[in-house]
Amino acid sequence: MLNRDAERERAVAEAKMWGENFRENRRQNGELERSEKEDSPRETVKMLNRDLDRERAVAEAKMWGENFLEKRPHNTHAAGFALATATWYGPPNGHGTDGGACGFGNVGNPPYKSLIAAGNQALYKNDKGCGQCYQVKCTSNPACSGNSLKIYITDECPSCNGEPIWFDLSGTAFGALAKSGQADALRNAGKIQISYQSLRC
The missing domain is CATH 2.40.40.10 (RlpA-like domain)
Structure with missing residues (x-):
């Protein structure tokens, strides 16, 4: 379960980095339209909020799992x-x-x-x-x-x-x-x- 959580967090981080690099490359190439440039900060905030919610859910799941294992009888x-x-x-x-x-x-x-x-x-x-x-x-x-x-x-x-x-x-x-x-x-x-x-x- 913890390995799956780690892979999920790694995928989220890579997706964020890929998205930021993709946008930066488009911005440098002048491919972003004016309206997209104006909207991109709001979209970035939304994306980051979604990522934060996902990471928070993953952290809570990990904490729940660790507490369950700790409380489970060992004998x-x-x-x-x-x-x-x-x-x-x-x-x-x-x-x-x-x-x-x-x-x-x-x-x-x-x-x-x-x-x-x-x-x-x-x-x-x-x-x-x-x-x-x-x-x-x-x-x-x-x-x-x-x-x-x-x-x-x-x-x-x-x-x-x-x-x-x-x-x-x-x-x-x-x-x-x-x-x-x-x-x-x-x-x-x-x-x-x-x-x-x-x-x-």
Whole structure:
């Protein structure tokens, strides 16, 4: 995009220079009529104003594009998704721990259905992250299905702050990221990289 803008500005500058040289040559050769000579300052002003408007539009487009790139998250893995670390805790087919730090009680029951996670501080947020939903999926292990799964933050993982974003999933949730029949193989990996994004519950 910036290269196209630079080429556009170069073309504008060259057009202006060509137009001025063309008029100067005609003026020297006496080819301009009196009426054109009288009108040429006004026409030149109009042309310059058009050029200034065009250059201003180009500058604004460049600024918008640079601001967009600056604000765009740098850790995106796919559209809307970012990278995180995932582990699991509790029984392999269980729901982590009942209640957890959020005090939700038996998270094996709806709406959680054991699809929960203990989050590091970036997710738990001093209990303000309790109940937040995330869409997670994994493709980093041969046993990963690549399918998306909705999970809930219901617990805190104080030992998970060694990574920027870390989901300590229930054994059930971790296994649900696997291909059919590969849940144990994925759990045996212990620690994997996943993709996640915030999701409305």
